[in-house]
Amino acid sequence: MRRRLRLPTSPIEQSVEARAFVFSGFAVAVLGIVLYGQDYVVPAVGLIAAAAGHVVSYRERNQKREFWRQAFLAAMVFGALFYVIADSSLALFGGILPQANFAILLVAVTSFDLKTRRNCYSSLWISLAIVYLAAVYAWDYAFGVLLAGWTVCVAGFWMASHLKRMNAQVQGPVRAIAVLLVAAFAGGVGWFIVVPQPAGVPISPLVISLPNFTAFKGDIASPALPLVQLTGDPSGATSSVDLHFRGRLGDAPVMYVRTGAPAYWRGLVFDLYRDGAWTASKTGYREMQPFVPPRFLPPPPPHNLGTFVQTFRVLRPLPSVINAAYPIESLYAPVAALREDLYGTFHTPDQLRPGQTYSVVSYLPDLSPDALRADENPSSLPTDDLAYLDAGGLSARARLLAAQVTRDATNPFDVVMALTNYLQGQYKYTLDLPRVPTGRDPVDWFLFDVKTGYCEQFATAETLMLRSLGIPARLATGYATGDYDPVLNQAIVREHDAHAWVEVWFGGHGWVPVDPTPGVNPLAATRFPSHWAAGGIARLIPHLSIGAPAQALGSLGVLAVIPPAIAISLVVVLAYAWLRRRGWKVQARAAPGENELLRLYEKVQRRLRRRRAPPETPLEYEQAMRTALLEELTDAVNEGAYAGRWPDPGRVREMAQGIDRIF
Numbered sequence: 001m002r003r004r005l006r007l008p009t010s011p012i013e014q015s016v017e018a019r020a021f022v023f024s025g026f027a028v029a030v031l032g033i034v035l036y037g038q039d040y041v042v043p044a045v046g047l048i049a050a051a052a053g054h055v056v057s058y059r060e061r062n063q064k065r066e067f068w069r070q071a072f073l074a075a076m077v078f079g080a081l082f083y084v085i086a087d088s089s090l091a092l093f094g095g096i097l098p099q100a101n102f103a104i105l106l107v108a109v110t111s112f113d114l115k116t117r118r119n120c121y122s123s124l125w126i127s128l129a130i131v132y133l134a135a136v137y138a139w140d141y142a143f144g145v146l147l148a149g150w151t152v153c154v155a156g157f158w159m160a161s162h163l164k165r166m167n168a169q170v171q172g173p174v175r176a177i178a179v180l181l182v183a184a185f186a187g188g189v190g191w192f193i194v195v196p197q198p199a200g201v202p203i204s205p206l207v208i209s210l211p212n213f214t215a216f217k218g219d220i221a222s223p224a225l226p227l228v229q230l231t232g233d234p235s236g237a238t239s240s241v242d243l244h245f246r247g248r249l250g251d252a253p254v255m256y257v258r259t260g261a262p263a264y265w266r267g268l269v270f271d272l273y274r275d276g277a278w279t280a281s282k283t284g285y286r287e288m289q290p291f292v293p294p295r296f297l298p299p300p301p302p303h304n305l306g307t308f309v310q311t312f313r314v315l316r317p318l319p320s321v322i323n324a325a326y327p328i329e330s331l332y333a334p335v336a337a338l339r340e341d342l343y344g345t346f347h348t349p350d351q352l353r354p355g356q357t358y359s360v361v362s363y364l365p366d367l368s369p370d371a372l373r374a375d376e377n378p379s380s381l382p383t384d385d386l387a388y389l390d391a392g393g394l395s396a397r398a399r400l401l402a403a404q405v406t407r408d409a410t411n412p413f414d415v416v417m418a419l420t421n422y423l424q425g426q427y428k429y430t431l432d433l434p435r436v437p438t439g440r441d442p443v444d445w446f447l448f449d450v451k452t453g454y455c456e457q458f459a460t461a462e463t464l465m466l467r468s469l470g471i472p473a474r475l476a477t478g479y480a481t482g483d484y485d486p487v488l489n490q491a492i493v494r495e496h497d498a499h500a501w502v503e504v505w506f507g508g509h510g511w512v513p514v515d516p517t518p519g520v521n522p523l524a525a526t527r528f529p530s531h532w533a534a535g536g537i538a539r540l541i542p543h544l545s546i547g548a549p550a551q552a553l554g555s556l557g558v559l560a561v562i563p564p565a566i567a568i569s570l571v572v573v574l575a576y577a578w579l580r581r582r583g584w585k586v587q588a589r590a591a592p593g594e595n596e597l598l599r600l601y602e603k604v605q606r607r608l609r610r611r612r613a614p615p616e617t618p619l620e621y622e623q624a625m626r627t628a629l630l631e632e633l634t635d636a637v638n639e640g641a642y643a644g645r646w647p648d649p650g651r652v653r654e655m656a657q658g659i660d661r662i663f
Contacts (some may be wrong), residue, residue: 011116011609012061017160022120023054025153026107029127031105032134032146037097038355043662046104061115073109074141098132124154128573137313137492139256215336216287216349227456227477241278241477241500243442243456249495255316257491259310261364263325263526264501264513265493267478268487269343271385273464276442278475280385282342291332292346301327301510303366308526310360314352321348323478323529325332325362325526327510333358367512367525372413374626375508388472388505394464395444402465406606411472416504416514417523419462423516428452438648458516459500472505478521510610594640596652601637604629604659629659 012021027423028044048465084102106125116118131150134355135143199280227241257265288296307329322333326344334356352358396548405422409415430452436442440449443464446457459475466473477500482493501524503511513524605611608629612621622630632655640646647655 001516008609009113010116012115013117013120014061015160015163016058018117018120019054019058019114020155021153021157021160022083022114022123023050023111025124025150026050026127026130028133028146028149028153029130030104030567032131032138032143033097033100035146036134036137036139037100038144039097039101042101044235046108049529050111053108054114057114060212065113065115070113072167073113075581076109079108080109080376081559097133097137100130100227102126103133104661105132118532120157120161124157131267137178138259139313139488141488145580154188166337192215198627212659216339225499239602240279241269241456241475243276243460245430246433246454246456248431249297249498251494251496253313253492253494254479254497255314255493257310257493258313258489259308259325259491260485260489261308261325261526262481262491263310263362264476264481264499264524265310265312265479266326266345266474266476266513267319267321267323269503270343270475270477271343271387272390273460273475276458281342285341285347286339287344288340290335290338292330292338292340293329293422294330298510300329300363301365302508305364305366307363309362310362312358312360314356318352320351322358323361324350324360326513327363327365329356329361329363333362345506362526364526365509367509367523369413369417370525372506372509372512375506379620385472388474389467389470391464391468392439394468396446398461398465399468400443401447402468405467409526412506415471416466419465420514420522421617423458423462424522427458427518428449428457429454453583455517455554456500458518460501462502462514462516466504472512474503476501476511508555567591589641591646592644593649593652596649597633597636597640597647600652600656600659603631603656627660633659 024593027047030047033039068175080102083105084098107130110119110126114123128150131147134146138146154515227246234542234659268280270280270282272279294422308325310324312323321344322331322338324331324346328344328346331346332345333348335350337349338522340348341347401421406415408419409418427446428451429455429466433450436445442457443461447461450483456475463475477498479493480499482491482497484491499512499517501515501517506512515522515524608625608627610625612618616624618634618641622634635654636647636651
């Protein structure tokens, strides 16, 4: 039992090429941190130290380990741990991945003691952890190149190490390696296409960014969102959405969102409309910790379809507002504290910095038309708040228009959809609007004069018209989904994705998002997209016509190479099979005892910790190993291979029993 549990001795790694592959794998991982983690100081220091460590450890690979050197390296490891704790608290070098910094320093320190093959493998696995940390911030396809480079380094180390052990030249069969790489790539692509991508939910949100210890000072800071204009006193004590004008929004990205389900990223909510502007009438809040567990938030909505995770990475300075899909189950933000206002929006003490991330887990409520139409108490006011029924001075002809549009609706949900579909069908969306004329109400000017507008005007008109019909509603602002990539499960949210929509109260479901802006889904419910990588192709099949396949492939972007690659591969495989069939010969069955003897021969080689090299004959291998274990076994293998006289299975079992007694 002790012999089986004891870890076998790892041989000294003698191959310079193998060590070069270990260092290259670490360099690839460090490059990922530099490119995606935007961290430079520790990666540069770690790479230089690791290079020196590899030189020292190779030169002293055959020397016995000294106690004081081991003690010094252990102290350096603890020093790296102390550094990462300090970096997590103080952000000494501005890094956003302290875990990666610790792993880099760990590889650099242990590089001075890479003597055995097992040590080299350990260094590779730590570099794999660094690659994983870089993947957290890798938001594009180019990361696949780094991952492929690290994989090549692992394969190169394995091949160089084994060839050196057999005293063979470090050179692999080019054709076999090429076939292996092509087959692995084709198999991986095929597996990715066929197998749905999982959308797992962690126990708690992922913690990535360094904490920001800025504390709240006074009331909640006023956020300068793209759709929100600061009004009131110079300190910006109030904020509003003014419909009289709107500034231009550019195409610059503001954040990345990694999620399995695209959604509206809700920010601020407004409930009071006066003189063409929205404000928030409720100013209270409650203090929360950076991690908000489910027990501190409202219970899940009825008929809940599950939860999904969003990880937000900030790309530019953003207001102190946590944009997320609602309703929220739990969240984590790297700040000293959070404040939740009375509309359910979370605020941070200071603006969000570029590179910062926060994670949110949200519910996926059942907002299907049938479920909403069957709501038992759809229009009951939340906490009897009459502000959500205040039409804000909506004109008489706007009230009449709302009544006429919804006259055939028999329930509140149909009223909401009738009004939403009317606005989407009869009005046009544009950003090229002049300032609202002086003295004109923005809603009336939009509904009866220009009949074109932007999202705030569509959402305001529907909110006030629903209120005039006795249905509670309010204005929500934030960002639309953005450019969502179902392969990477991420969205790029840009400035022009700043958006406003309506939230309608249904007693059995809570606040339901509805979007009257033309060109979008009226019922803005979050849905899981097709998690099949080839789902886009499948959705196009019913609509394909002559000349359409080229357009369909072109719309797939990078994935457009997959369908022709599969077709070409299928043709090649079929042609190859037909050619081989013409000269096919049935292989003779193995003689009794042949398979048993060869398996025993392989078993003995493993126990001797050195396999027979391809150029070696069994007799040369026996002479090189100089052990009596191989004498009878080598004679039997030679007789079978060269004379065709294979021993019977009983004789092979006797030899195996004798070998087991010796070992």
